[in-house]
Amino acid sequence: MFERPASGERAILVQLDLGQGAIDERLSELKLLVLSAGASVEAVVQGKRAAPDPKLFAGSGKVQEIGEALRAHEADIVIFNHALSPAQQRNLERQLECMVIDRTALILDIFAQRARSHEGKLQVELAQLEHLSTRLVRGWSHLERQKGGIGLRGPGEKQLETDRRLLGNRVKMLKSRLAQIEKQRKVRRRARERRDVLSVSLVGYTNAGKSTLFNALTKAGAYAADQLFATLDTTSRRLYVGGASVVLSDTVGFIRDLPHALVAAFRATLEETVQADLLLHVVDSASEDRDAQIAAVNEVLAEIGAADVPQVLVWNKIDLTRAEPAVERGDCGNIRRVFLSARTGEGLDLLREALAEAAQQTFHEDAGRESGTVDELPSQS
Numbered sequence: 001m002f003e004r005p006a007s008g009e010r011a012i013l014v015q016l017d018l019g020q021g022a023i024d025e026r027l028s029e030l031k032l033l034v035l036s037a038g039a040s041v042e043a044v045v046q047g048k049r050a051a052p053d054p055k056l057f058a059g060s061g062k063v064q065e066i067g068e069a070l071r072a073h074e075a076d077i078v079i080f081n082h083a084l085s086p087a088q089q090r091n092l093e094r095q096l097e098c099m100v101i102d103r104t105a106l107i108l109d110i111f112a113q114r115a116r117s118h119e120g121k122l123q124v125e126l127a128q129l130e131h132l133s134t135r136l137v138r139g140w141s142h143l144e145r146q147k148g149g150i151g152l153r154g155p156g157e158k159q160l161e162t163d164r165r166l167l168g169n170r171v172k173m174l175k176s177r178l179a180q181i182e183k184q185r186k187v188r189r190r191a192r193e194r195r196d197v198l199s200v201s202l203v204g205y206t207n208a209g210k211s212t213l214f215n216a217l218t219k220a221g222a223y224a225a226d227q228l229f230a231t232l233d234t235t236s237r238r239l240y241v242g243g244a245s246v247v248l249s250d251t252v253g254f255i256r257d258l259p260h261a262l263v264a265a266f267r268a269t270l271e272e273t274v275q276a277d278l279l280l281h282v283v284d285s286a287s288e289d290r291d292a293q294i295a296a297v298n299e300v301l302a303e304i305g306a307a308d309v310p311q312v313l314v315w316n317k318i319d320l321t322r323a324e325p326a327v328e329r330g331d332c333g334n335i336r337r338v339f340l341s342a343r344t345g346e347g348l349d350l351l352r353e354a355l356a357e358a359a360q361q362t363f364h365e366d367a368g369r370e371s372g373t374v375d376e377l378p379s380q381s
Contacts, residue, residue, distance in 0.1 A: 204282035206253030213342035242356025
């Protein structure tokens with residue numbers, strides 16, 4: 001009977017080239033994720049395949065190479081920068097005799113460490129349980145045996161079935177609690193709308209500098225660090241720019257191939273983004289992979305229904321690229337991009353002016369729509 005190996009902190013990383021491109025950037029990102037999770041990178045195994053192997057994902061020869069790296073470096077966990085099926089994960093653990101996790105499980109582990117608010121913890125637990133629900137059969141031998149003994153023999157519910165039922169009940173409870181929290185958020189959002197407050201959400205790739213920019217604008221003192229997923233919980237603060245009232249929200253960072261379970265679990269939090277009047281899309285301008293990061297963020301925004309919310313690109317970290325603070329406008333005269341450094345404060349005044357301009361335009365358009373509605377009412381004689 002298969003007993004699941006214990007986990008550890010000394011990791012062997014596996015990155016295969018399946019034709020998706022940007023392999024060096026993907027591997028660098030994986031290393032940052034592993035370090036953010038608190039593990040050490042002992043070695044990296046790379047390879048190239050036309051398609052994943054159905055049984056072992058990497059193929060028997062590559063798995064043998066991974067096993068040799070495990071023994072040579074005395075590592076105790078293998079991390080694939082890919083999504084593994086439950087069967088592939090089970091087969092790899094049997095052959096390598098160590099814990100094997102995929103990219104999804106790694107990100108879930110980081111989220112579990114970083115969640116601070118009650119809602120954040122509920123969201124992470126929901127995502128973990130939904131990920132676990134497809135993998136119960138692979139891990140623990142006691143789940144596959146009928147319990148015996150006096151009073152316990154005969155037809156009954158196997159432990160595996162019991163765990164699945166209890167897990168399902170827990171998932172329902174978590175979804176119910178999160179739905180209640182979302183109702184409370186909607187009430188607060190409607191109150192802001194009645195007071196003519198511009199709602200602005202910071203979005204962007206993880207580690208692009210969103211929280212640093214949030215602190216620079218609001219003096220909120222939110223946690224910010226040079227690591228992936230430094231903060232998970234949405235934080236909102238009010239600020240005044242050009243006589244206009246703005247509520248600025250700092251949201252969880254995005255990443256390429258973000259697990260769908262996480263997007264679903266954090267949908268309630270990300271609803272703040274969907275309902276925003278304006279998105280400040282923070283970009284790490286010093287990153288060579290910034291175009292792919294912008295595309296990854298826009299992909300998640302489309303998935304949650306926020307693709308049509310107006311955006312201003314915030315070209316952050318110009319202190320590293322030696323660019324000058326500036327504002328770039330589109331063909332219609334609207335602000336398209338602001339160049340700044342959240343760390344040094346260069347260009348922050350330009351962003352405040354951009355927010356004031358956006359607030360003025362939004363409230364002017366709202367007033368115009370309201371007056372237009374009045375004008376279209378039929379006259380009574």
